[in-house]
Amino acid sequence: MNHLHLSSFSTERDFRLAIIEAGRICYASGLMHANTGNISVRMGNDRIVITPSGVCKGRLEPEDLLVIDLDGVILKSDKLRRHTFSSEAPLHLEIYRRRPDVRAVMHAHPVHATALTVAGIPFPVDVLPDVLAGLGPVPTTRFTLPDAHDTAAAISEYVKDHSAILIRNHGAVAYGTDLEEALNRLEQLENTARTVLTAHLLGKVNHLPDEIMSAMREKYLRTRE
Numbered sequence: 001m002n003h004l005h006l007s008s009f010s011t012e013r014d015f016r017l018a019i020i021e022a023g024r025i026c027y028a029s030g031l032m033h034a035n036t037g038n039i040s041v042r043m044g045n046d047r048i049v050i051t052p053s054g055v056c057k058g059r060l061e062p063e064d065l066l067v068i069d070l071d072g073v074i075l076k077s078d079k080l081r082r083h084t085f086s087s088e089a090p091l092h093l094e095i096y097r098r099r100p101d102v103r104a105v106m107h108a109h110p111v112h113a114t115a116l117t118v119a120g121i122p123f124p125v126d127v128l129p130d131v132l133a134g135l136g137p138v139p140t141t142r143f144t145l146p147d148a149h150d151t152a153a154a155i156s157e158y159v160k161d162h163s164a165i166l167i168r169n170h171g172a173v174a175y176g177t178d179l180e181e182a183l184n185r186l187e188q189l190e191n192t193a194r195t196v197l198t199a200h201l202l203g204k205v206n207h208l209p210d211e212i213m214s215a216m217r218e219k220y221l222r223t224r225e
């Protein structure tokens, strides 16, 4: 059974199980090491189920998760566990407030995608042919303070027109209309970065020819009309 699939018939428990499944995948694949990263899903219009602070995403239990509103007020939490929501929740809330169509947000510190920002290399959409269709252009923010409110302010201008954003010297956010889409985008972001960095190590990065890129850009723009 694919727990990531949610619908208007899904219960709150289904939402919790979906996040746990996504957390296991992210931990097992190295996208979220130790207790880093955070995952959230929009439930209804204005409630967010989100991972707690300081808990490994590979070992979450349904009761670990919290329900908050769009202002970051906790509506539901397990009293015995005394969890608070992720300190990086402002990133998620910024995206949900600006994009009513978004129903899932993931934030991680994927090694290769983050390394691109550390090296000052813009995320390349012109190396692998499926990147523009799957991810679209991925901007990189300015440097931010170690403060989620400053990071939320830094991604703000990019949220409307993108599906994934790199946060300079920090990590990435990826989001979508469901958890599966957000996860696919996070994985594609990291996989693309890993491929490009490996090519750099081998000594040469060949970019796609202009005629292929212009055809792909046309197709990408048509899908956004």
Ligand SMILES: [Zn+2]
Pocket (backbone or CB within 6 Å): 037, 088, 107, 108, 109, 170, 171
């Ligand atoms: Zn972070």
